[in-house]
Amino acid sequence: MSISTANRNPLLLAIAQNHLNIMQKRVTWIIPVKNGMPYLPETLASIEAQTYKNWQVLVWDNGSTDGTVEELNKWIPSRLPGRVITGQPLSVGASLARMVELCDTELCARIDADDINLPERLEKQIAFLDAHRDVAIVGSQMYRMNAAGVVQGRCYLAPFQHDDIVHFLLKDTTLNHPSVVFRRTAVLEVGNYRDFPNIEDYDLWLRMAYHHKLANLDVPLINFRIHSRSTTEIARNENKLTNLANECFIKNAPLLYGCSETEAKLLRENRHPLPLLAVLKIAKYLQDTQGGHWWERFRSKSFIAGTKRLISSKDIISRIIWAALWYYRKQN
Numbered sequence: 001m002s003i004s005t006a007n008r009n010p011l012l013l014a015i016a017q018n019h020l021n022i023m024q025k026r027v028t029w030i031i032p033v034k035n036g037m038p039y040l041p042e043t044l045a046s047i048e049a050q051t052y053k054n055w056q057v058l059v060w061d062n063g064s065t066d067g068t069v070e071e072l073n074k075w076i077p078s079r080l081p082g083r084v085i086t087g088q089p090l091s092v093g094a095s096l097a098r099m100v101e102l103c104d105t106e107l108c109a110r111i112d113a114d115d116i117n118l119p120e121r122l123e124k125q126i127a128f129l130d131a132h133r134d135v136a137i138v139g140s141q142m143y144r145m146n147a148a149g150v151v152q153g154r155c156y157l158a159p160f161q162h163d164d165i166v167h168f169l170l171k172d173t174t175l176n177h178p179s180v181v182f183r184r185t186a187v188l189e190v191g192n193y194r195d196f197p198n199i200e201d202y203d204l205w206l207r208m209a210y211h212h213k214l215a216n217l218d219v220p221l222i223n224f225r226i227h228s229r230s231t232t233e234i235a236r237n238e239n240k241l242t243n244l245a246n247e248c249f250i251k252n253a254p255l256l257y258g259c260s261e262t263e264a265k266l267l268r269e270n271r272h273p274l275p276l277l278a279v280l281k282i283a284k285y286l287q288d289t290q291g292g293h294w295w296e297r298f299r300s301k302s303f304i305a306g307t308k309r310l311i312s313s314k315d316i317i318s319r320i321i322w323a324a325l326w327y328y329r330k331q332n
Helices: 010-023 040-048 068-075 092-102 121-131 162-168 184-189 200-211 231-237 241-257 261-268 275-290 294-298 301-308 316-331
Strands: 027-033 055-061 082-085 107-110 135-145 151-154 181-183 213-225
Touching: 027 040, 027 092, 040 055, 040 068, 055 068, 055 092, 068 082, 092 184, 092 200, 107 121, 107 184, 121 135, 121 181, 121 213, 135 184, 135 200, 162 200, 162 213, 162 275, 162 301, 181 184, 184 200, 200 213, 200 241, 241 261, 241 275, 261 275, 275 294, 275 301, 275 316
Parallel strands: 027 055, 027 107, 055 082, 135 213
Antiparallel strands: 107 181, 135 151, 135 181
């Protein structure tokens, strides 16, 4: 629909102008990569195939030796507008931080060099951010894909609403990192990415959630590849992720959840002597900082699920109370 056609009708004119405003928002894809072959070409092709066309690509190579840089040079900038930074290898978190600093657009889209975007990914996420100016980050659901590229079903269901995301962050990351689009100024405001190996995203979400609204779309927009060479799978196989996530949570808990680092450590390690009182304190703190009534948070499905992992299996009384709350939620 053209503006000239819409001029005959004020409502059509407003719709057409809004569509143009959305399409004029330039987006930068930020991609850290080290040895991205053989999956990298599929990732780049999925960027090229986006229905939303106003974007550029910024790639930071972290010391690839498998032909990744040569492959990138075949695509950028001849097929994909943007640039590739080489010769300055960094950690994933540090390279992401540098790309955010160098980026000249307000909106940034993440994707990893082994995952695949569905064609309407950017179009849907940019439209959502345009309609929800208070949201600083929007992610999406994902399909699980094996090393051969065969889609094997959905990954876990990421919560949609900000409050549910905050509750689930008590136990785990709740935004799928390769799926997010974020506002650059908001990320810089909270201190940008930091060097938390394998969980730099969890660290950022915990800081962002205190200052800004977070959201997930209810549709899968990414094919997430699971293979043995991914940094996440390597860390998981080496049993590093749990300790790293605990350290990250403990560092960020005072700001987002109002508990001391000592209290956060006891909760994450299932050693708190009075966990129900601790999570009640968190609910009341969230009432003061995030809004909503503490009791509604305390008995919400997402809060019960998010805090259940913080209670030891040996704490029978707390477990019974949590089971009763869960049953009550299912019946109502």
